[in-house]
Amino acid sequence: MATNVSTMIDSDRIAQRVRELGAEITRDYVGRNLVLVCVLKGSFVFTSDLVRHIDLPMRVEFLGVRSYGEDTKSSGVVQITHDLTKPVEGDDVLVVEDIVDTGLTIAHLLDLLRTRKPASVKVCSLLHKPARTRIQVPIDYLGFTIEDKFVVGYGLDWAERYRNLPYIGLVESSS
Numbered sequence: 001m002a003t004n005v006s007t008m009i010d011s012d013r014i015a016q017r018v019r020e021l022g023a024e025i026t027r028d029y030v031g032r033n034l035v036l037v038c039v040l041k042g043s044f045v046f047t048s049d050l051v052r053h054i055d056l057p058m059r060v061e062f063l064g065v066r067s068y069g070e071d072t073k074s075s076g077v078v079q080i081t082h083d084l085t086k087p088v089e090g091d092d093v094l095v096v097e098d099i100v101d102t103g104l105t106i107a108h109l110l111d112l113l114r115t116r117k118p119a120s121v122k123v124c125s126l127l128h129k130p131a132r133t134r135i136q137v138p139i140d141y142l143g144f145t146i147e148d149k150f151v152v153g154y155g156l157d158w159a160e161r162y163r164n165l166p167y168i169g170l171v172e173s174s175s
């Protein structure tokens with residue numbers, strides 16, 4: 001069986017939207033203690049582009065999370081594989097996700113982060129797939145709304161492959 005990836009959102013559209021999100025976040029967080037929490041692994045590419053468009057003193061933390069494993073469906077169990085390295089008590093936390101699909105991962109992370117007593121917690125996600133929502137979580141900064149398709153690239157994987165594609169694509173298989 002051969003696989004082939006078609007483009008859903010090209011790299012120019014992503015770059016333009018990431019610039020806009022960075023500018024919006026910069027405006028909203030002036031004078032605050034911004035801590036960006038990059039949710040690994042999927043949001044490493046988005047976060048690394050986004051931070052270069054935020055013109056503020058800020059920190060970056062990483063939270064390792066896994067719920068999909070090798071599958072294209074959420075296991076429903078969110079495992080923490082790497083925790084924050086510093087407290088975020090009193091800080092303005094902005095969680096950066098590559099995608100909000102069922103909402104189970106981000107809902108779990110928001111519950112976890114609120115136990116750390118930040119001054120505020122907001123969500124920035126590159127993608128949202130509303131057709132599959134199981135838990136509704138407000139997304140404060142959103143890149144693109146997409147249809148109900150399993151996407152790869154720009155950090156997103158399928159069984160750990162395709163994270164390095166510079167665009168968001170759809171895997172098409174042909175036998």
Ligand SMILES: O=P(O)(O)OC[C@H]1O[C@H](OP(=O)(O)OP(=O)(O)O)[C@H](O)[C@@H]1O
Nearest residue numbers: 040041042066067068101102103104105
């Ligand atoms: O809204 P949900 O249905 O919970 O799905 C969203 C989560 O799924 C992906 O993570 P995954 O578990 O695939 O791990 P990865 O980031 O390491 O690829 C993605 O990065 C989100 O964290």
Ligand SMILES: Nc1nc2[nH]cnc2c(=O)[nH]1
Nearest residue numbers: 101149150151152156157
């Ligand atoms: N790669 C990938 N991971 C996801 N996690 C939740 N939805 C998706 C998706 O569409 N693609």
